[in-house]
Amino acid sequence: MELLQGNEAVVRGAINAGCNFFAGYxxxxxxxxxxxxxxxxxxxxxxxVQMEDEIASISAVIGASMAGAIAMTATSGPGFxxxxxxxxxxxxxxxxxxxxxxxxxxxxxxxxxxxxxxDVMQARYGSHGDYPIIVLAPASVGDxxxxxxxxxxxxxxxxxxxxxxxxxxxxxxxESTTLPPLGDRVEYEKNQKNLxxxxxxxxxxxxxxxxxxxTTDLTEYEKLMKRLFSKFEDFEPKLRFEGEESVDVLLIxxxxxxxxxKSAVKLLESNGISTGVLKLESLFPFPxxxxxxxxxxxxxxxxxxxxxxxIVREVERVCCCKVKSxxxxxxxxxxxxxxxxxxxxx
Amino acid sequence: xxxxxAEFLRLQTLPFVWCAGCMNGVVLSSFIRAVxxxxxxxxxxxxxxxxxxxxxITQYLDFDTVHTTHGRALAFATGIKLANPSLNVVVFxxxxxxxxxxxxxxxxxxxxxxxxxxxxxxxxxxGMTGGQMAPTTPEGxxxxxxxxxxVERPFDISKLAISAGATYVARFTxxxxxxxxxxxxxxxxxxGFSVVEVITGCPTHQKVKPREILRYLRENYRRRKESxxxxxxxxxxxxxxxxxxxxxxxxxxxxxxxxx
Numbered sequence: 001m002e003l004l005q006g007n008e009a010v011v012r013g014a015i016n017a018g019c020n021f022f023a024g025y026x027x028x029x030x031x032x033x034x035x036x037x038x039x040x041x042x043x044x045x046x047x048x049v050q051m052e053d054e055i056a057s058i059s060a061v062i063g064a065s066m067a068g069a070i071a072m073t074a075t076s077g078p079g080f081x082x083x084x085x086x087x088x089x090x091x092x093x094x095x096x097x098x099x100x101x102x103x104x105x106x107x108x109x110x111x112x113x114x115x116x117x118x119d120v121m122q123a124r125y126g127s128h129g130d131y132p133i134i135v136l137a138p139a140s141v142g143d144x145x146x147x148x149x150x151x152x153x154x155x156x157x158x159x160x161x162x163x164x165x166x167x168x169x170x171x172x173x174x175e176s177t178t179l180p181p182l183g184d185r186v187e188y189e190k191n192q193k194n195l196x197x198x199x200x201x202x203x204x205x206x207x208x209x210x211x212x213x214x215t216t217d218l219t220e221y222e223k224l225m226k227r228l229f230s231k232f233e234d235f236e237p238k239l240r241f242e243g244e245e246s247v248d249v250l251l252i253x254x255x256x257x258x259x260x261x262k263s264a265v266k267l268l269e270s271n272g273i274s275t276g277v278l279k280l281e282s283l284f285p286f287p288x289x290x291x292x293x294x295x296x297x298x299x300x301x302x303x304x305x306x307x308x309x310x311i312v313r314e315v316e317r318v319c320c321c322k323v324k325s326x327x328x329x330x331x332x333x334x335x336x337x338x339x340x341x342x343x344x345x346x
Numbered sequence: 347x348x349x350x351x352a353e354f355l356r357l358q359t360l361p362f363v364w365c366a367g368c369m370n371g372v373v374l375s376s377f378i379r380a381v382x383x384x385x386x387x388x389x390x391x392x393x394x395x396x397x398x399x400x401x402x403i404t405q406y407l408d409f410d411t412v413h414t415t416h417g418r419a420l421a422f423a424t425g426i427k428l429a430n431p432s433l434n435v436v437v438f439x440x441x442x443x444x445x446x447x448x449x450x451x452x453x454x455x456x457x458x459x460x461x462x463x464x465x466x467x468x469x470x471x472x473g474m475t476g477g478q479m480a481p482t483t484p485e486g487x488x489x490x491x492x493x494x495x496x497v498e499r500p501f502d503i504s505k506l507a508i509s510a511g512a513t514y515v516a517r518f519t520x521x522x523x524x525x526x527x528x529x530x531x532x533x534x535x536x537x538g539f540s541v542v543e544v545i546t547g548c549p550t551h552q553k554v555k556p557r558e559i560l561r562y563l564r565e566n567y568r569r570r571k572e573s574x575x576x577x578x579x580x581x582x583x584x585x586x587x588x589x590x591x592x593x594x595x596x597x598x599x600x601x602x603x604x605x606x
Binding site: 021023041042043044045046047049051052053055056057059060061062063064065066067068069071085086089196197198199200201202203204205206213214 | 356358359388389390392394404405408409410411412413414415418421422423424425426427428429430433450451454598599601602604605606
């Protein structure tokens, strides 16, 4: 048993997943991840570099990944915005790497130390052009560890960037945990499309053929897009249902909002309302089939989020029942408030 | 094409995308001769480029190549070099690529003295997008985005590189091909951040015949032997800086060895 901070758990998860390259730029509330990596990477034979900005950070991470490193960066909203162009580059060049975003209140500089879940759709659609991407969402210190490890596994399974969306609450909170110790290496298979190994291959953000050379042939473009989108067809969404077999009300939630939803379920249950909670640990590709299935006989779906309602739109798209968005900014609401709203809507 | 170039090119990618009379080819062939001259291992050499006319160089070169995003080539190259310091990493950029959108990465690469070779092809404008002004466009010059004459002061790329801490800095022109070749060779062998600025021109957007540009380069650029930073004039060419200072990868790697 030990008391660990969320961001510290990310560092341990990354080191145990074999991460040996970190490039970043200081930004609250993600800086503890950089602090930990700066301290630990040299001890594990890796490289930490503080770059001149977040654009340089993601660029260096992509370059390092191409040169064979297991690479990541961590940032928060403003830095995540700066990284967007090169996230698209990482997608089209199929670079395995992990981007950690500890979300804070925005838009713009917002409130650097207030939490938010405002970057959900940016994580999915932030870079220009059309592309698929995996987005994970930890809700506890334990999740921070395990989903960081999972992010590296997925990055190398699909040879693709993976985004982890945490927030200030999960990043800065301390919890008692029983996580594997530092240095407990996790092994996994590594697929990588664009590794530099003397094969004299080309890598480019231009639409390209299988050999990496650019093309403007629209048939080839369509082929590339179809292949990129089909990469995640066998992706198994990470979600957890808690509750009785059939419930009247289902709360669908992720990240710090999941903690609120879980508390509210208890209150609702004690008031005689049969309620369950579906925790999304992966947000994208959105688990359409699973959410449709699980909400089939539910009367009401409630989606509490620390934004104006982002993942709720995905939920609405796939559910047939009544869907209620509950939105709050800068902090969680009380479980009592959430329970009261649910009772009113019901 | 000469056989000496053919073995370094992806012949299936030819012809070049560049306009007739473009001097990027001169820089490309100088680079190939420099590679031959230094006998560096082709399999251990990565060529990185940014966006713009110069950015296309990587698709023609038969090396491990990375065509990155606009302005970011040096940041990508930093990651490549740090992850595998045994690689020779050469970065081609244009003047807008290196000094405008990529200006921040340029000065910080100089400051870190990371062992990369940066070749900046300076045609003093944005070619691929249609001939707009760049941070290297001389004052008064008319371009598509300075139709009444440029009212901004230009950067002197070499002086900026020296001031920011680059440890090898040379400037030559597309007319002085042998010197360009020698400077690129020296830069690749130099341990530390090296900058080779090659002054070219853009026949298409400047609407000047290529031979007139070459004549101008021949008649106006003068080689200087030793000169202090203050003395370097925009039309001076030569090797302005060559010194050995602690290199970034070495220093970072030493941390790993000490704390491992």
